[in-house]
């Protein structure tokens with residue numbers, strides 16, 4: 247797969263202005279004249295002027311800013327939806343020391359991000375608030391063990407060499423799997439505490455100059471983040487908002503767990519910089535890490551070893567938990583169709599950040615505001631979409647997709663006929679376009695990309711966002727389009743409610759960027775670097791380009807000329823064939839499943855014909871096209887995590903972010919439980935049959 251260069255993206259931006267481009271509708275042409283780089287820059291400058299961690303004063307300031315921006319743009323309905331959730335904040339900074347066997351302190355970690363003259367917001371109290379969302383308070387002392395990325399396979403290798411983490415403090419590097427699951431995997435094996443550090447191999451000097459001389463992670467820079475066990479159930483781990491009780495729902499009915507404590511760690515953890523990690527790693531002793539494979543060795547100038555150390559590491563965390571309110575902004579452009587025919591399209595992006603969030607997520611917020619300006623411009627000229635368009639600015643994403651999950655669960659009735667949820671999180675942290683989507687939306691995406699740029703072969707541009715070979719992917723119909731895992735706000739819409747979803751971004755080929763979740767994800771970083779070669783353009787122009795892509799996707803779902811919703815169920819069928827092939831050869835009987843997939847493909851083919859015909863019952867056809875995705879939900883949900891109801895894809899149970907296809911089947915195979923795997927094959931087969939019948943009508 248080739249990389250989409252910035253030059254290619256720039257062409258896309260330019261071509262959007264070109265009136266000679268016959269492929270955009272006139273509404274789309276007008277929409278595309280509005281989003282601008284200057285507009286994106288101005289929004290982002292304001293949003294990054296103050297820290298806005300979920301639930302804190304800055305979060306409310308930014309919610310007001312987004313809400314007024316929507317109103318000023320001309321969005322007809324704008325409301326703030328507050329949700330009560332469980333959060334934690336540091337009461338005092340964590341501590342980390344090392345003592346030699348005779349009890350003398352040999353090292354005290356500063357745990358402070360440097361103030362940089364280059365970076366105007368870096369002199370902030372947050373530089374000392376290096377903590378993990380949902381990590382408990384605690385104080386532990388123990389020998390330390392290095393566990394590489396903290397995947398189950400990493401712990402297995404250590405165990406096979408007789409190295410046990412029980413009763414130890416684990417030191418683990420960021421990357422390869424969601425941080426909360428690193429803690430979960432360590433806790434399950436009896437570890438007492440976890441230090442998660444950023445190895446320069448994964449987002450630091452291995453890639454180039456470090457901040458402020460370049461975009462990559464510097465010596466004192468810390469990746470904050472949530473350590474919720476996100477592969478089990480997303481959203482507020484307490485479901486504390488009182489509207490849940492009024493609905494007769496609670497954590498147990500929704501997530502299948504007795505108590506919120508099983509969704510978050512019971513052992514303390516601290517995120518640390520490589521500067522702070524190096525002295526600890528350097529003195530672990532024990533087995534050479536290299537013995538477990540080359541991918542156990544990071545880029546620090548030390549000999550990586552596993553420990554256990556003879557020295558004693560002591561760590562303390564002091565985090566206060568409290569139920570508090572978070573603000574979500576809900577903008578709406580009502581559609582012209584009667585509600586029985588309205589299939590709303592949902593555009594979402596989170597707004598809360600660690601800490602200033604220039605790239606994550608507010609590059610996406612700047613785009614969202616440009617989308618609002620484009621739609622508002624159309625509205626002011628008297629235009630109305632056929633289907634309702636929602637503009638959704640979430641809080642609490644960073645702690646665990648709290649705002650999106652809460653709003654969707656408490657308002658599902660209102661959006662039960664939605665056609666699609668289109669998410670943008672960090673929209674610019676580099677210049678390589680990456681997209682993941684439900685297969686039925688792949689053709690829509692390709693059409694929009696082709697029409698926004700007649701000159702660039704976009705189909706070869708986007709790469710799947712499945713990070714590496716640790717999953718069975720990219721498994722979609724089109725290898726250029728990845729499969730959605732988790733890690734952003736589409737999770738509740740897709741995995742819980744079965745709404746077709748799409749997520750895109752411009753990121754770096756590394757799949758991450760050097761200031762992620764540190765105080766340096768700031769206006770100065772994005773203005774000077776943004777992960778982009780500055781000789782070619784600015785990240786703000788890319789945000790405007792993203793707004794055009796996002797807006798045209800929305801217009802094709804909400805205001806489609808012919809009236810037929812642009813779903814491609816042949817692509818969905820082709821994906822099913824691939825998913826099935828991926829679990830074949832495991833000793834499972836797939837005959838019924840494959841027969842049902844064949845039947846689905848035949849229905850999809852005839853529906854594709856029907857879409858081209860002039861004499862269709864549009865209401866009926868659009869309902870079948872857009873709501874078929876709901877059939878892929880099983881009422882029981884996935885084994886051990888009933889909140890995840892979609893049987894075609896889910897985040898991996900032990901890895902998080904990355905996607906797993908046929909997750910019920912695949913996880914059972916991985917766990918060596920073939921009876922469960924076969925039973926899950928039957929569940930998938932039943933869903934595919936249900937989907938084929940629904941699509942057929």
Ligand SMILES: *[C@@H]1O[C@H](CO)[C@@H](O)[C@H](O)[C@H]1NC(C)=O
Nearest residue numbers: 356357358370371372373374
């Ligand atoms: C942050 O930590 C540094 C180093 O320990 C200290 O000098 C500074 O006063 C702290 N800043 C705040 C606001 O607490």
Ligand SMILES: *[C@@H]1O[C@H](CO)[C@@H](O)[C@H](O)[C@H]1NC(C)=O
Nearest residue numbers: 585586587659660661662663
């Ligand atoms: C969803 O569509 C059904 C079938 O047309 C309709 O009865 C229902 O009112 C719609 N729901 C909403 C919230 O519009």
Ligand SMILES: [Zn+2]
Nearest residue numbers: 606607671672
């Ligand atoms: Zn984000």
